[in-house]
Amino acid sequence: MNTDGAPRLGWWQQTWRLAAAAALSVPVWLYVGVLLHGQDAGPGAWFRIGDPLVALGCLAALLWRRRFPLAVALTVAIASTMSTLATGAALVALGSISTRRRPVEIGAVALAYVTASQFAGGVYPLQNPPGMFWLQLALPALTAGIAVAAGMAVGARRVEVRSLRDRAESAEREQTARAAQARVLERNRIAREMHDVLAHRISLVAMQAGVLDHRGDLGAEENRLLVRGIAEGSHQALEELRDVLGVLRADPGHPEPPQPSLDRVPDLVADARASGLDATLTTTVTGTPADAVGRTCYRVVQEGLTNAARHAPGAPVRITLAGAAGEGLGVDVRNDPATERTTHRPPASGFGLLGLAERVGLAGGTLHHRPTPDNGYVLTARLPWPNPTHGKSP
Structure with a gap:
């Protein structure tokens, strides 16, 4: 020119x-x-x-x-x-x-x-x-x-x-910039999913390995159950990681693996309890929230259990879910001080609660976490759950 x-x-x-x-x-x-x-x-x-x-x-x-x-x-x-x-x-x-x-x-x-x-x-x-x-x-x-x-x-x-x-x-x-931004967002999403999957599973495996190493008074049957729990937890971690990484290699029309939701929280708590964590769940939720809210609730409970297994081995963990349409969904995860000492704690990334706060913020909710006066810890989240009939004329 x-x-x-x-x-x-x-x-x-x-x-x-x-x-x-x-x-x-x-x-x-x-x-x-x-x-x-x-x-x-x-x-x-x-x-x-x-x-x-x-x-x-x-x-x-x-x-x-x-x-x-x-x-x-x-x-x-x-x-x-x-x-x-x-x-x-x-x-x-x-x-x-x-x-x-x-x-x-x-x-x-x-x-x-x-x-x-x-x-x-x-x-x-x-x-x-x-x-x-x-x-x-x-x-x-x-x-x-x-x-x-x-x-x-x-x-x-x-x-x-x-x-x-x-x-x-x-x-x-503009198309190139949008594609680059989409790639960055997808990498961030996959990294967050990998953290949620691996941190929870590896924390439970580490807790079981610590009990196996610390307790010398366990019988042959108890040792066998702990070893089986470690093997099953490691296998589940690999399976869930393979599902997450499969998204990277999937064709555009290939469906993504099913995402966790609110109705899978009892299975999550039961799985943690089977791994040796003293966890109890109390729920008064009526109705079914949106998928994004249920998925965020699941991740809050998962992060609370992961932190309890990592930082407070042997401590009881109490999970409380309450809410209904038009009132919002409340999540409360509390654990007492640690009752066992273990040398097999997985390294903490330091980004679990930060990523969780970002996830909750994207869902329109709020997240709070703090130590309790008795040296325990509490993790609470408040998620929006609008009434689907609100604003509709009869």
């Missing part, structure tokens, strides 16, 4: 335009030659040599019309006074300056072209019949108008094409 927004032309395009300019001038030059032959003096040396040389110089000047559009157009228009073969070059220069769609420049070049055509009679003093003055003025004005109209049409087309190209590039950039 040039500085004025016009596309750069290849050598064959330049050649085609110069050939068109020369071909446009040949009939005019031959017509003038025929008129000069009809007079006594006949065509002189200037007509046969000077006129073509000036036209050649004008055609050469057109090669720089993209870089110096106004200067080249004015020069060629003025030089056309001395050469009839330069008429085509002058019209091409006028059309080229018209593509810029600047009225002052177009008017200056058009005026120079029409004025130069009137002074051409001094170079070739042809004997014209009376009343031909208006024809000599109207014909150059008409050709100049055609060149200006054609040039402005080309300029408008260039502006439209450039606008469409810019819009296409902008749309492509």
